[in-house]
Amino acid sequence: MVTDVSVSQHSDVPIYRQIVMQLTLMIETGQLRDGERLPGSRLLADNLRINRNTVAHAYRELRDQGLVEARGRHGMVVVGGERARSASAVRDRARAILETAVRECAGLGLAPARIRELIADLTAGTADDFPRIAFVECNADRAAYFSEELAAHLGLPVEPLVLGDFEPAGVHPELVLTTFFHLAEVRGLLRGPATDVVAIVVAPHIQTLLRIARVxxxxxxxxxxxxxxxxxxxxxxxxxxxxxxxxxxxxxxxxDLAGVDLVVVPSETPELKRRLAGRVPVIEFGNVLDAASLRMVDDLVRDLRAARPRTAHR
Known part of the structure; x- marks a missing residue:
């Protein structure tokens, strides 16, 4: 599958970016599934007749996007396929909405430059109306999973941040959410005059605990x-x-599985369950955001929005 990757030395797009774009498309379209291994950087570089460091650069980019992860001697493995396909569907829907709106504006006689100005103005105004929120975890899958859950609840963007993968000086959210396990560390990194750092409770599904207790x-x-x-x-x-x-x-x-009768895996990483399928019984350790914590977050966001000047009507 990855052997379908090709690069052009004459393109204005950097070669590493060409590789990233093609592999991302393969992941988003399901041609590369979670758990599949990418060829080693040396092997792919030899096939493409390019420098190995270029492939390594592309793999780092994919890793930073949460699409692959390094697993020792197993090399780079696809891990973010389902999340990438979900994000791709959202982008496609957003594009369709914007395309309809742009066509209607053009039908009113507006020039393309004026339509772009209106979109930019509306985007800036909308962004100014909402507080910047981030969720911090030590694992990319959990950070992305709970950020999506919080965003769906709040109806606002929530940026996932992974401990050790970001520069604190470059992050300026107004509200940072994390778990109690990481609260002290995150406060040490991000707390400032314009940033609140708050811990929320992530609790296991009661059904999960009951299933494990029956073992x-x-x-x-x-x-x-x-x-x-x-x-x-x-x-x-x-x-x-x-x-x-x-x-x-x-x-x-x-x-590793010798003597193990069943395995508990996190529900936010279904590729782990697929990897073990047919080898050992698996229980997904499902987590939920605590209802009281969500109510607290609702109150914090409402207070932040009330404290900031509205700009969308300018």
Whole structure:
């Protein structure tokens, strides 16, 4: 599939960007599915007759976009396909809406330059009316998942930020949301005169806890998360709830699964479930945003909007 990638030395688009664009399209259209491996940078560079560093640059760009991640000797693996396809559908819908509006404006006799000015003015005005909100997590999948959940609840954009992947000096949201687990670290990075940092509760579905609690005590429950910190956090939470037959997994090879009767994976990363399908029973550890936390966020956003001057009617 990735062998279909081609580059042009005569294009104005940088070669690494050509690779990024083609692989992104393959991921968005489902030609590359979550869990599929990309060829090594050396192999792809040899096939395209380009410098290996150019391919490495393209892979870093895809990783920064949350579309792939490095998995040791397994190389770069696609992880953001479902999220990319969802974002692509949203862009297509937005484009259709704008296309209809532009055609109507042109029908009124407005010149293209004037239509662009109106769109720019409306966009700037709308952005000024809404507070800038971010959600910070230590994992790209969780950051994106809960940012989308918060955005859907608030009806406002919520920017996902991943600890260690952004420069605090370049981030200026008015409201930063995170979990209690990361509150102290995020406050140390981002809290300032114009920024509030607030922790919200991310709780497991009660059905998830009930399913795990039904597992016999003599069976081993494996916990497989993208980071050990998350797996340990889940293990500690289950231990407090009386579930002690758990084990943090560091991989999904047969050797890692030896003696494990079932595996708990996060619901926001369905590719993990697919990777284990047919090998071991899997329980998705579903999480929900706490209702009281959402009400608090609603109040904070309402206060922020009330405190800022409105500009859309200028």
């Amino acid at each position: 016999p005590k003599n069976r081993t429950v494996g916990l497989w998360y993208s980071t050990d910190d998350q797996a340990v956090s889940i293990r500690d939470s289950l231990t407090q709830a009386g579930v002690t037959n758990t084990e943090v997994l560091h991989g999904t090879a047969d050797a």
